Amino acid sequence: MTPNNQLIEVRNLTRVFKSSGNRHSQNTAVDDASFSLRQDQSITLTIAGESGSGKSTLCMMMLGFLKPTSGNVLYKGNDIYEIKGVNFSNYRREVQAVFQDPFQAFNPFYKIDHVFTVPMHRFNIARNKLDARRLIEEALEKVLLDPSNILGKYPHQLSGGQLQRIMLARAFLLKPKILVADEAVSMIDASLRAIILDLMVDLKTEYGVSQLYITHDLSTALQISEKILILYRGSIVERGSTKDVIQNPQHPYTKLLISSIPLPDPDKKWKNEAGVDFKESSDISDKSGCKFYNRCPFAMDVCISSHPPTYQVGIDQGAACFLYDDNEIISDISI
């Protein structure tokens, strides 16, 4: 048990990409992000953002695939970019991922069985071949797939939905502490998404697997997550209980985001007063001020010069916006 009860902790994480040709041009993809997941809770935390928000870069850093420019990713108190040996092996086993494009996640030259046998061997999960086979079949049945239709086949012989479920079966089998799902249902047909989302919820409620759900789709986030972070150009602009943030957004960007979501109801059309935003975010990276400044209908002078801290705007809700500077600043950002 780690001293501070954090399972995974992201501390002041920053990642800057420098442009190779132009010395002066750089992009801060993730800017001073801090949040954490506790050991004693199984929850799903959504990291929500549009393209360019930095969510994928954040995901890569948390999975140990991309070194941060500054800041840390701590797993059970240890910096994942420093640990070696058993500690690192544990981290790899206990933090699993499902990615957006199932056809890219599978090596096309190997049969499906490969994605199970390799980690089982690496982490010594089965006693023998028979035991391994049994565990794999159980895992496939858990995700409502018939092993006889799946094992022995190649990825190209199966659908995207089946492949994603196989990835989840792998997660059920390895019993991680955390599942990182990076746009796990974005490439799946809408009518098949509920099945996969339901399996992810099962992983959490039955097996206690906490999840980081990275997505641009706030509707699915509302359905499966308890907490949410809204990312805008690398910064967390709003955070807290998913229900509160989505049903009562406080940050102007979150409000714009939610009002842009089309409702499947011809009697509830997009309201005109929410305004349609034709401006795109500026290319200039504003080091000092609020990144949403040039698109914000409430922009004030202070917003150009200073980067807003996160203010408490609800029992379990914080917004990084000077509109709320009368409120308390949130110091402890652990979820």
Place this chain on the structure above:
Amino acid sequence: MNQISLLSVDGVRISYYLPNRTIRAVNGVSFEIMSNEVFGLVGESGSGKSTLSMGILRLISPPGKVDTGTIYYKDQNILLLGDEEFRQLRWKDLAYIPQGSMGALNPVMKVRDQFYDVEWDHNGSKSRKEIDERIMDLLTKVHLAANILDKYPHELSGGMKQRVCIALSMYLEPKIIIADEPTSALDVITQRAVIATLLEARQRLKASMILIGHDMAIQAQVADRIAIMYNGYIVEIGKTKDIFNDPLHLYSQHLISSVPSIQHKQNIHEIALAGLKRSTSLRQTDIPKLTEVKPGHFAAI
């Protein structure tokens, strides 16, 4: 308001002839596009909706083939027109905004030159000055600044590229705009801006639009009538309100229930199970012909 029939699709069948099998992508589809309407063509992957739009634009190439059927536009079966005759129609009367803005623009031409390309390819008569004025007018209508004219497509964001495509499609003032998944790669905020732009464009031109997609929520927001495709067949057609109020075909019900709510928490487990049941049922039943179950509301049941 009196609407006339602009495009009449009747019994169109399109197949792909592969070496070891034949795929019936579009299985005898019939519908009409009326004047001044937004017509939604909805379906998921494999439904045949994109193949159908390619068929209307005569962009099906081998191994694909339009097997049978007629498509009447202005009293002519466009499937039987000569290549050159149809090429004049394509873009002037029938404009196309393809899926994924990336593919539509010429990557080695500045935006300005892409407009000139359209003019000279189809008219060739206007002066530079006239063309420039027309371009500026269109850019304003799609809420783009003049400075994008000297940019290459790769310098623009997805939303901007899509709006350039919309402006290009409007250039010759078409009667029908076919927009194939115009917002699929775009984020929610940009999506709203692009859809708003598309609708404004259509209204100004008093054109009709065929909006192809898989997102029932977008269709609810913008379509007047919707046709739902499944496995190459149309399984339901009707006014948007009628379909949402009373979806008759199992697949329509399936699509509508698949849109997760942004307003309240649902029981995902129940939705998943119900969805699985419907999918299984759909795979096992045949698809009968469309019948008019209620006035103007057809279903294959």
